[in-house]
Amino acid sequence: MTNEATIAVGQNALDWKLPSSRKAAIICLILTETCIFSIFVAAYVFYIGKSLTGPTPREVLDLPILSTICLLSSSVTITLAERAFNRDRIGRFKIFWLATIVLAAIFLASTAVEWHRLIYQKGLTISTNLFGTTFYSLVGLHASHVIVGMCLLLLVFILSLRGHVNIMHRERLQMISWYWHFVDAVWIVVFTVVYVIGR
Amino acid sequence: MAAQEISLISSAPPRSSLIDRLHGLVVTVDHKKLGLMYIGTALLFLVVAGLMAMVMRWQLAIPNNHLVPPDVFNRLFTMHGTAMVFLVGMPILAGLGNYLVPLMIGARDMAFPRLNAFGYWMFLFGGLLLYFSYLGAPGLSGHGSAPDVGWFAYAPLTGRAFSRGHSTDYWILSLLLTGIGTTVSSINVIATAVSMRCRGMTLMRMPLFVWMMIVTNFMILLVMPALSVAQIMLLIDRYLGGRFFDTQAGGSALLWQHFFWIFGHPEVYILMIPGFACVSEIVPVFSRKPIFGYPVMVGATTMIGLISMGVWAHHMFSVGMTSTGNTFFAISTMLVAVPTGIKIFNWLGTMYGGKIHFEVPMIFCLGMLFQFLIAGLTGIMLAVVPFDWQLTDSYFVVAHFHYVLIGGLLFALFAGFYYWYPKAFGRMLNRKLGLWHFWLFTIGFHLTFDTMHIPGLLGMPRRIYTYDAGRGWETLNLITSLGALVQAAGILCLVINLLRSLKKGEVAGNDPWDAWTLEWATSSPPPEYNFETLPVVRSRRPLWDLKHPEDPDWKYEG
Numbered sequence: 001m002t003n004e005a006t007i008a009v010g011q012n013a014l015d016w017k018l019p020s021s022r023k024a025a026i027i028c029l030i031l032t033e034t035c036i037f038s039i040f041v042a043a044y045v046f047y048i049g050k051s052l053t054g055p056t057p058r059e060v061l062d063l064p065i066l067s068t069i070c071l072l073s074s075s076v077t078i079t080l081a082e083r084a085f086n087r088d089r090i091g092r093f094k095i096f097w098l099a100t101i102v103l104a105a106i107f108l109a110s111t112a113v114e115w116h117r118l119i120y121q122k123g124l125t126i127s128t129n130l131f132g133t134t135f136y137s138l139v140g141l142h143a144s145h146v147i148v149g150m151c152l153l154l155l156v157f158i159l160s161l162r163g164h165v166n167i168m169h170r171e172r173l174q175m176i177s178w179y180w181h182f183v184d185a186v187w188i189v190v191f192t193v194v195y196v197i198g199r
Numbered sequence: 200m201a202a203q204e205i206s207l208i209s210s211a212p213p214r215s216s217l218i219d220r221l222h223g224l225v226v227t228v229d230h231k232k233l234g235l236m237y238i239g240t241a242l243l244f245l246v247v248a249g250l251m252a253m254v255m256r257w258q259l260a261i262p263n264n265h266l267v268p269p270d271v272f273n274r275l276f277t278m279h280g281t282a283m284v285f286l287v288g289m290p291i292l293a294g295l296g297n298y299l300v301p302l303m304i305g306a307r308d309m310a311f312p313r314l315n316a317f318g319y320w321m322f323l324f325g326g327l328l329l330y331f332s333y334l335g336a337p338g339l340s341g342h343g344s345a346p347d348v349g350w351f352a353y354a355p356l357t358g359r360a361f362s363r364g365h366s367t368d369y370w371i372l373s374l375l376l377t378g379i380g381t382t383v384s385s386i387n388v389i390a391t392a393v394s395m396r397c398r399g400m401t402l403m404r405m406p407l408f409v410w411m412m413i414v415t416n417f418m419i420l421l422v423m424p425a426l427s428v429a430q431i432m433l434l435i436d437r438y439l440g441g442r443f444f445d446t447q448a449g450g451s452a453l454l455w456q457h458f459f460w461i462f463g464h465p466e467v468y469i470l471m472i473p474g475f476a477c478v479s480e481i482v483p484v485f486s487r488k489p490i491f492g493y494p495v496m497v498g499a500t501t502m503i504g505l506i507s508m509g510v511w512a513h514h515m516f517s518v519g520m521t522s523t524g525n526t527f528f529a530i531s532t533m534l535v536a537v538p539t540g541i542k543i544f545n546w547l548g549t550m551y552g553g554k555i556h557f558e559v560p561m562i563f564c565l566g567m568l569f570q571f572l573i574a575g576l577t578g579i580m581l582a583v584v585p586f587d588w589q590l591t592d593s594y595f596v597v598a599h600f601h602y603v604l605i606g607g608l609l610f611a612l613f614a615g616f617y618y619w620y621p622k623a624f625g626r627m628l629n630r631k632l633g634l635w636h637f638w639l640f641t642i643g644f645h646l647t648f649d650t651m652h653i654p655g656l657l658g659m660p661r662r663i664y665t666y667d668a669g670r671g672w673e674t675l676n677l678i679t680s681l682g683a684l685v686q687a688a689g690i691l692c693l694v695i696n697l698l699r700s701l702k703k704g705e706v707a708g709n710d711p712w713d714a715w716t717l718e719w720a721t722s723s724p725p726p727e728y729n730f731e732t733l734p735v736v737r738s739r740r741p742l743w744d745l746k747h748p749e750d751p752d753w754k755y756e757g
Contacts, residue, residue: 021310021394028386028420035424039458043432043443052449127440130449137435 026175030182037186040141041193044134048198051129057199060122067110068191074103075184078177085173097157104150111143142190145183152176228312229727233319234298235623240323241290248282251275253683260680262668272664273347280350285377286326291612292473293384296412300388302718302725303406305397305734310390314383321380325373332369346370351463354444354455359437371430378427385416399736406716407490410497411476414504415469422465429458453518460511468507474611475542478564481618482546484714485561486553489740492545499538506535516587525584532582539575559633563614566641570606595655598648605644621711625723626704632696640689646682650675715740
């Protein structure tokens with residue numbers, strides 16, 4: 001395109017700067033994921049107390065205090081890792097990044113233990129009653145998000161061990177950590193709805 | 200040196216074999232190719248789903264007809280509706296957005312070209328999966344064929360007990376796939392519009408087309424999950440023995456309706472707003488005036504987006520909600536008419552005092568304005584709860600939403616095709632064939648859908664496969680079916696025109712309409728990199744500024 005006229009008058013716009021497309025995209029992704037969770041949460045709340053047969057949440061659910069603490073503190077460790085990364089302290093970054101992975105793994109493991117207990121001891125499966133259906137789908141959806149996040153975290157960790165992660169990837173790491181914060185925030189909602197209100 | 204190489208490549212495209220060109224389509228990440236692939240595929244599905252409608256009209260043309268048995272008829276209307284919404288409407292809007300948004304904002308491609316290609320292939324395979332159900336759904340058990348539960352697939356019809364075999368599973372899985380494709384394409388369009396605008400293109404200088412694409416794609420992000428989640432729940436019910444929509448275990452069939460329409464109603468606006476977007480670009484150019492009330496148009500579009508998310512239960516007045524619920528949804532539904540009316544007045548205001556050029560795109564826009572107004576008026580009638588109680592699930596409703604989606608949306612999209620075809624292929628569409636298309640399609644449309652309101656008022660329910668003689672529906676249905684034939688003749692003119700003009704059309708040049716937005720600043724068809732040097736804009740009509748340096752727009756815009 002030849003547009004001498006517009007170029008000539010456009011010199012005052014030298015400081016033209018737009019938001020990063022990565023950030024825009026991840027915000028959009030988080031927005032649409034929020035809507036996904038909202039619908040599952042709505043279904044859960046709608047069906048609280050509507051099961052025609054047992055077991056009820058009060059009979060079988062225990063508060064998952066340990067796993068909650070782990071998941072929420074993983075938000076702190078990933079922030080610390082990011083901060084270390086931005087200050088170019090790669091060793092510190094790796095330690096905190098690994099800590100995040102370990103905390104996420106503990107969360108998933110305790111979910112696994114909880115589900116094993118519910119299925120084999122309490123006899124609650126996804127087809128037992130409405131509580132089972134909504135519980136496993138909502139908590140399972142969240143857990144699958146944790147798994148996806150953990151894959152991303154692991155990928156970065158392995159690449160960083162091989163020395164492939166450098167300052168050029170700063171924004172990518174930031175996006176992963178935004179996603180991770182989102183997964184944690186969702187857990188607060190799930191915890192409140194499933195274990196506090198729903199019990 | 201590098202620039203020279205580029206110009207050499209663009210001026211003499213090497214002739215390649217069919218295999219090479221197909222391979223090029225498969226591996227491409229170019230937003231223009233993908234946009235055209237979206238639209239081309241959607242037009243194929245349009246023809247298939249349109250032919251299904253023709254069969255239904257043939258069946259209904261005379262009473263007690265037994266051309267197709269009832270179960271086949273159920274599959275026909277389900278596949279027609281599903282395909283028209285998800286395999287025609289959605290991909291055309293994705294295609295237009297893909298093709299035009301980067302060009303209009305002066306960018307070289309979308310923000311995420313590979314994601315863009317991924318979205319297209321998800322749509323294509325989702326669509327093929329839906330149609331494959333005719334062969335694949337019987338599976339080993341031998342039950343079922345294509346989906347037959349209607350495009351909104353109400354529970355409990357979709358439960359394991361009532362929908363045996365795999366037909367409903369095909370419906371779920373194919374729409375989940377296209378849903379993923381649509382979502383990534385929306386993310387891409389928004390990220391592109393937010394982050395890739397050329398220098399000087401502030402938000403309030405973007406073409407209205409881009410604004411409306413942003414709004415419509417935001418709506419997709421917000422409501423598409425409702426459908427996907429409801430479908431995942433249905434899958435859980437069907438395969439894992441879940442209880443979401445199982446009324447015998449305390450589940451609620453009504454919940455499906457809420458979830459479906461939380462998606463389903465905004466979906467109508469998601470489809471409609473790209474139509475508005477086309478009209479908002481075309482009407483000013485052929486009225487030779489800038490759009491009237493640009494900021495108000497932006498505001499009205501956003502308002503439509505917001506309000507339309509709070510109206511879904513007007514599809515459910517007859518299920519027995521509380522009167523508070525009915526009142527709320529009736530009022531919110533009527534409220535949508537306000538920003539929509541603002542838009543119609545702004546288009547009229549743009550034309551008022553303008554020097555109107557009656558080119559084919561403009562003629563389609565005029566048809567759209569008139570028909571969309573009527574569609575909106577019957578919409579307000581249906582928002583009145585007692586009126587809806589009387590007429591819900593009758594042919595009046597069918598006539599209403601076809602009036603919106605054909606009389607409003609499809610006319611706007613046709614206008615867009617005639618307007619941007621020269622840009623995409625470098626050749627004009629034939630005006631004479633275009634006028635044949637317009638008049639045949641308009642006459643056929645009015646024969647079919649004006650008439651269709653009346654059997655609805657007389658009590659003819661939708662989705663019946665035949666009816667007895669002597670109810671006063673015969674003549675009306677016959678006229679409706681004949682109108683469908685006339686419409687098909689119109690579509691044939693379009694198809695011939697689209698194919699014939701590829702080779703024989705008049706050469707268009709860069710800017711055949713003397714238009715003002717950036718896509719007309721580059722060659723037709725645009726080179727792969729769109730712009731040699733990225734443009735710089737200072738007003739909403741950069742090409743006007745370029746053509747009229749003595750009287751540029753930026754002197755008057757704030």
